[in-house]
Amino acid sequence: MNPHLEAETKNLVQSWMQYDGALLRDYLVSGVEDPRINAQSILTRDFLTTVLFGDRYAELTNQELRFALVMNWFEDLKRTAAEQEEFEAISHALRNKSDNAEGIEIPHFVLNTYDALPLQIGETIVPNYIEDFLSASETSNKQTGPSEQQIDTFQNLWKERLKNETDQIISVVEPACGSANDYRCLDGAGLSRFLYYSGFDLCETNILNARTMFPRVRFDVENAFEIKAENNAYDYCIVHDLFEHLSIEGMETAVAEICRVTKKAICAGFFQMDEIQDHVIRPVDDYHWNRLSMAKTLSLFERAAAEVQPIHVDTFLRFRFNYSETHNKDAYTFIASF
Numbered sequence: 001m002n003p004h005l006e007a008e009t010k011n012l013v014q015s016w017m018q019y020d021g022a023l024l025r026d027y028l029v030s031g032v033e034d035p036r037i038n039a040q041s042i043l044t045r046d047f048l049t050t051v052l053f054g055d056r057y058a059e060l061t062n063q064e065l066r067f068a069l070v071m072n073w074f075e076d077l078k079r080t081a082a083e084q085e086e087f088e089a090i091s092h093a094l095r096n097k098s099d100n101a102e103g104i105e106i107p108h109f110v111l112n113t114y115d116a117l118p119l120q121i122g123e124t125i126v127p128n129y130i131e132d133f134l135s136a137s138e139t140s141n142k143q144t145g146p147s148e149q150q151i152d153t154f155q156n157l158w159k160e161r162l163k164n165e166t167d168q169i170i171s172v173v174e175p176a177c178g179s180a181n182d183y184r185c186l187d188g189a190g191l192s193r194f195l196y197y198s199g200f201d202l203c204e205t206n207i208l209n210a211r212t213m214f215p216r217v218r219f220d221v222e223n224a225f226e227i228k229a230e231n232n233a234y235d236y237c238i239v240h241d242l243f244e245h246l247s248i249e250g251m252e253t254a255v256a257e258i259c260r261v262t263k264k265a266i267c268a269g270f271f272q273m274d275e276i277q278d279h280v281i282r283p284v285d286d287y288h289w290n291r292l293s294m295a296k297t298l299s300l301f302e303r304a305a306a307e308v309q310p311i312h313v314d315t316f317l318r319f320r321f322n323y324s325e326t327h328n329k330d331a332y333t334f335i336a337s338f
Contacts, residue, residue, distance in 0.1 A: 004247075004249060005249065012202050019205070021209055024206050024209060028179075029181050029184065036068075037068040039065060043267070043269075045185065045189065045191065046061040048172070048195070049061065051264075051265070053165065060158070065317070065320070067129060070109075070110055071146050073110055076325075086102070087134060088134075089102040089104065091137070097111065114130045117129065124160070126157065154189075155188040155189050159189055163190060170196070170236060171234045171236070172197050173200075173229070173234040173237050173262070174198070175200060175227070175239050176201055178210075179205075180199065180209065197218065198234070199219045201222070203221075224257055225257065226257065232262070234261055234262055235264045237266040239266070240268075241270075241271050243268075243270060243290075245287045251292075251297075255300050256303075259305065259338075260304075265338065268333065268334045270333070272289070273330055274293070275295070277295070278296065279293050291330070298334070301334060309334065310332055313327055313328065313332065314329045
């Protein structure tokens with residue numbers, strides 16, 4: 001490894017090691033980052049289920065994405081200090097097919113979802129999770145947002161649906177896995193038994209957290225600039241929110257390494273990307289917070305991949321669900337196939 005990347009590695013380690021284990025365990029799995037209701041995490045799980053089972057569960061994924069949008073809308077209300085009375089007004093409006101609850105505008109995708117539930121998909125019944133949430137809010141003096149049990153709705157549906165699937169194993173590597181941030185949902189949804197999974201992260205505290213939660217799963221302290229695996233060692237790679245935090249030289253090296261060790265396909269999530277000509281470089285203390293050029297990043301993956309499909313997440317959600325809110329407009333997911 002060259003001296004620039006060695007120095008960058010040292011800085012990245014220092015930036016993460018300043019945080020205690022409890023913070024690293026929890027802060028990237030809450031709110032909009034919660035992989036149970038994060039659209040890009042759901043797209044990653046869809047990537048894996050499609051690899052394993054074809055399109056048999058496409059509609060279940062479709063409904064899970066819709067669920068995530070609805071739950072995030074309720075989470076947004078909670079963050080703006082919504083009172084119990086406001087949730088009661090929303091409940092009354094939805095039951096009367098109104099898009100206005102005493103001044104609170106209810107998006108049409110929420111209204112349409114409420115009207116469509118409960119819904120049967122094959123052997124799976126999707127409950128009216130909106131009604132369940134609002135009913136719980138009406139009977140509680142404390143609950144002003146979705147409970148853990150409600151957020152678990154689709155995780156539990158997946159686990160029940162997949163329990164009778166025949167075992168088949170694909171190997172998957174996840175660089176920058178954090179404290180098993182996304183693996184928690186892979187396990188909770190019953191997907192982990194189909195995976196020979198390896199996760200790695202530069203931060204030793206993250207890896208200690210991951211090993212504590214999943215002692216039988218392989219988690220290692222390792223560097224995306226110099227992955228120890230052989231060429232084509234893994235069938236698939238999933239990776240989230242890594243590349244924006246690297247120097248451009250570091251990003252190019254990490255992409256090349258990830259492509260080198262992956263045999264079939266990569267699902268890569270980006271949180272800060274735009275259709276601009278050049279990358280915008282933003283050093284922040286010991287790491288970066290860059291705005292990436294979609295075209296230049298696409299070209300980087302195309303050097304190794306046979307095909308790369310870029311998905312602008314906000315456009316995807318608006319087209320599929322008539323989604324009227326604003327998702328992170330800088331979020332992209334790339335599917336790179338070899």
